[in-house]
Amino acid sequence: MPQPSIAVSFRAVSRHYGAVRAVDEVSFDILDGEFFAMLGPSGSGKTTCLRLIAGFEQPTAGLVAIHGRDMAGVPPYDRDVNTVFQDYALFPHMSVRENVAYGLMIRKVPAAERAKRAEEMLAMVKLADFGARKPSQLSGGQRQRVALARALVNRPSVLLLDEPLGALDLKLREQMQVELKAIQRQVGITFIYVTHDQGEALSMSDRVAVFNQGRIEQIAAPAELYEKPRTEFVAGFVGISNLLQGEAARAATGAARACSIRPEKIHLAPAGAAAPGSAMRVEGEVESLLYLGANTRFDIRLPGGGYLAVVQQNRDAHYAPEQGSKVTLWWDARHLMTFGG
Amino acid sequence: MRSRAAVLDRATPRAGIGLKAGAWFAVLFLNLPILFIVLYGFTTDEQSYSFPPPGLTTRWFGVIMNRGDFWDALWLSVSVAFVATIAALILGTLAAAAMYRFSFFGKESVTLLILLPIALPGIVTGISLRAAFDLADVPFSYWTIVAGHATFCIVVVYNNAIARLRRSSPAMMEASMDLGANSLQTFRHVVLPNLATALLAGGMLAFALSFDEIIVTTFTAGQQTTLPIWMFKELVRPHQRPVTNVAAIIVMAITFVPILLAYYLTRDTQDVAGSGK
Amino acid sequence: MGCGVMTAAAAALTPSPRSFGSRLSTYFYLRPRLLLMLFLLPPLLWLGIVYLGSLFALLAQSFFQVDDFTGQVIYEPTLGNYARLFGAVNLSIIGRTLAMAAIVTVICGIIAFPIAYYMARYATGRTKALFYVAVMLPLWSNYLVRVYSWRLILAKEGVIHWAFNEMGLGWLLDWMLSLPVLQGSSLSTSYVGTCVTFVYIWLPYMILPLQAALERVPRSFIEASSDLGARPRQTFRKVIFPLAIPGVAAGSIFTFSLTLGDYIIPQLIGSSRPFIGQAVYQFQGTAGDIPMAAAFAMAPIVIMAIYLSLAKRFGAFDAL
Known part of the structure; x- marks a missing residue:
């Protein structure tokens, strides 16, 4: 099997600002043609990593x-990498067409070819009729597409996207997620995508790196990241999870070791009901419930202290306890997630 | 009920009659006096400022054509303003670029230093420069006037340039470099086109400011007579008074155009406020 | 794999030949501090040497003295000039200037408030643009011309005296001009004339920061206040006015400082009793006593330093 080549590689890279370690000895590889997401809260170092790849920052070490x-x-300007900026950074004094052709103009591509490639790119992002407009005459979503076209027209080997959908409303964001993924498949370029939105990272990426405090907690495919988070931080940041510690953990699992369970993996049954043999089981009381349309979220208080959130789909034939009901919770032992030492 | 009144108020804001009158009073107070300058340029009375003028004439416009000292002063002022503006454009733009792009130790002090020449009264700037030229044995000349003018013009250019820079996306320069343009190409294709109107406006205001200046000039000029100094001397002379008015009309015409142009170039910025003499 | 990266990197390290501009650009891109120095050095040298140097020269000069017989400056430090500065005549000049600056500032504030408030809250579109131009144009038009215009208007035979006489109110003006402090043969030789001209010249400096401060008061504050039961007058007193204070303070820095240092206006319009600016001007010009002029110029600098520290407390610097 041919090994895919490596597009971007970090070896023990650090970037310090005075005493602040924005990126702290990070090492990883991004493969050619991959859709790679860098996920993390703000200040976790993901954007600094992006800027290190783009060349706006130089590493302190590594x-x-x-x-x-x-x-x-x-x-x-000497790197074969282009960026889609968070605020798009379109040039306000140039038309959309001039914006898209900027990189080609700088590279002294002949005018005729420049125009042709700019038009092709605009067509790809569905803005073929907007070439003559100024960026100020476009909507947020349209500007975002221009920024994308302006970066892609140079046929970079790697495209960097810095929270490109952050400023768009929910509907548009979901639509753009689908389109971005399609465009990436079409052009076959490595996409490196910085976001703090775990949903976005999971839905588009081949692999996701989760950043926390300048370090990478885990790099994995979305499903693995969700089902087998390696650290408490990843379990908490990606999706909802119930973290159990101390007495609560002992009551639920028999051991005091910290563990976590996803709300949708927990079954609800009337108090005292039997659970399948291999299941873990715990009693509790419904503290509150939230009706969310497709599903309902229950917050269950455990006798040993602590709470478990349970999310249950609203199908017709199921057990629906009310507030204050005593309930039995059970789950398959393989869904229990335990971390490190 | 009350909140509905507030909503209506938002839809059609109406000012009380007193407020309106006060506002228009200020507008008239600020602009009417200029009309008197023009009026007195046509009066036949050359000894006093009698109102209403006893008669109207255009002969003062002819008189000024033959006043060589006026045209010499005008030419000197234009030339000083031009050179001072060029110096201020270079120094002010450099300062704005540095202050925008970098953060460094002592930045606050540098801001203060740039603003100081307009924050302190003109007479302080004037007498300081005179004291310094005196101590350093620099003879007063054309160039000492230019040096004084450039000093207080820097801040005008700086204010306009930095306001424009702050409004533009900081990622714009990065975007240009990301797309393959080196720093020089970025400056030419992105920074300069975005800054051009602000610099033009700043330059015009600097020109008007220099063309107009008398306080600092009095202290830094030797035998040179700039236009404001010429006018000041004319004002204390008792005869041919309307000639001064005609000179004033010409001066206004020369400064009016760049000021109006500068206003339209930076209309959306409103950054010229608070930078003055 | 790490090994592979290293060898490939080594191979790519040989730089490809690039244009001079590109190499120069890269040189500075990797040395941003050097670029900063390059940008900042010329303006700093200019302002540091020409301006700051001058201020220090002024300070130094104020400690020297002029020989009464030869008229030459004796370069020996002495406090003699400052002793003279605190003499009765000079103190009365400083007092007179301070009083004028304070009165001018207050009147500017009173005239500026309605127009600033109107511009900030009510004027829209074309009216607003018109108001801006009406405030900005005088600010930037010729200073001397504008002072001169008041000489025309305030003269004995000028429009104001004429208008009062036409209305049969000439006695009122004459009565006012006979009052002890305000006395003069006409408005243009009275303190009243000086004051009006100062107000006229510096008014835009008060309007603009005040307008900016009022514009920053969110409309919802005013609505909230009236929603909570405040009458318009109460809203103004309790909400709008306190929020406008930084703007007033900022504007007053200009009106106060500019009045302190001006010598053209009191020279052209007003009584013959001098202000600080005229004293400085006469010491350096007629008397040729630059050291004494320098010591006198310290007065507005010290007063402004005190004033600025007071204004800062009222948030003036945030409204500049």
Whole structure:
């Protein structure tokens, strides 16, 4: 089986600002043609990593390589990488067409070819009729597409996207997620996507790196990240999870070791009901419930202290306890997630 | 009930008659006096400022054509303003670029230093420069006037440039470099086109400010007579008074155009406020 | 794999030949501090040497003295000038200037408030643009011309005296001009004339920061206040006015400082009793006593330093 080549590689890369370690000895590889997400809360170092790849920042220590070439001392304009900026950073004094053709103009591509490629790109992002407009005459979603076209027209080997959908409303964001994924498949370029939205990261990416405090907690495919988080932080940041510690953990699992269980993996049954043999089981009382349309969320108080959130789909034939009901909770032991030491 | 009144108020804001009168009073107070300058340029009375003018004439416009000292002063002022503006454009733009792009130790002090020449009264700037030229044995000349003017013009250019820079997306320069343009190309294709109107406006205001200046000039000029100094001397002379008015009309015409142009160039910024003499 | 990266990196390290501009650009891109120095050095050198140097020269000069017989400056430090500064005549000049600056500032505030408030809250579109131009144009038009215009208007034979006489109110003006402090043969030789001209010249400096401060008062504050039962007058007193204070303070810095230092206006319009600016001007010009002029110029600097620290407390610097 041919090994896919490495597009971007970090080796023990650090970026410090005074005493602040924005990126702290991070190492990872991004493969050619991959849709790679860097996920984390703000200040976790994901955007700094993106800027290190783009060349806007230089590492304090370590090595950043793009396609095997050490990038130390290489300015952004000498890197085969383009960026879609968070606020789009379109040039306000240029038309949409001039914006898209900017990179080609700088590279002294002949005018005729420049125009042709810009038009193709605009057609791909469905803005074929908007070339003559100024960026100020476009909506947020349209500007976002122009920014994408402006970056892609240069046929970079890697495209960096810095929270590109952050400023769009929910509907538009979901639509753009689908389109971005389709465009990536069409052009076959490595996409590196920075976001703090775990839903976005899970739905689009081949692999996700979860950042926390300048370090990477875990790199994995979305399903693995969700089902087998390696740390408490990942379990908490990706999806909802119930973290059990101390007495509550002992009551539920028999051991005081910290563990976690996803709300949708827990079954609800009337108090005292039997559970399948292999299941873990605990009694509790419904503290509150939230009706969410497709499903209902129950917050169950456990006798040993602590709470478990349970999410249950609203299908017709199921057990629906009310507030204050005593209930039995059970789950398959393989869904219990335990961390480190 | 009350909140509905507030909503109506939002839809059609109406000012009380007193407020309106006060506002228009200020507008008239600020602009009417200029009309008197024009009126007195046509009076036949050359000894006093009698109102209403005893008669109207255009002969003062002819008189000024033959006043060589006026045209010399005008030419000197234009030339000083031009050179001071060029110096201020270079220094002010550099300062704005540095203050926008970098954060560094002592930045606050640098801001203060740039603002100081307009924050302190003109007479302080004037007498300081005179004291310094005196101590350093620099003879007063054309260039000492230019040096004084450039000092207080820097802040005008700086204010306009930095306001424009702050309004533009900080990622714009990064975007340009990301798309393959080096710093020089970025400056030419992105920074300069975005800054151009602000610099033009700043330059015009600097020109008007310099063209107009008398306080600092009095202290830094030797035998040179700039236009404001010429006018000041004319004002204390008792005869041919309307000539000064005609000179004033010409001066206003020369400064009016750049000021109006500067206003339209930066209309959306409103950053010229608070930068003055 | 790490090994592979290293060898590939080594191979790529040989730089490809690039244009001079590109290499220069890269050189500075990797040395941002050097670029900062390059940008900042010329303006700093200019302002630091020409301006700050001058201020220090002024301070130094104020400690020297002029020999009464030769008229030459003796370069020996002495406090003699400052002793003279605190003499009765000079103190009365400083007192007179301070009083004028304070009165001018208050009147500017009173005239500026309605127009600033109207511009901030009511004027829209074309009216607003018109008001802006009406405030900005005088600010930037020729200062001397504008002072001169008041000489025309305030003269004995000028429009104001004429209008009062036409209305049969000439006695009122004459009575006012016979009052002890305000006395003069006409408005243009009275303190009243000086004051009106100062107000006229510096008014835009008060309007603009005040307008900006009022514009920042969110409309919802005013609505909330009236919603909570406040009458318009109460809303103004309790909500709008306190929020406008930083703007007033900012504007007053200009009106106060500019009045302190001006010598053209009191020279052209007003009584013959001098202000600080005229004293400085006469010491350096007629008397040729630059050291004494320098010591006198310290007065507005010290007064402004005190004033600025007071204004800062009222939030003036946030409204600039």
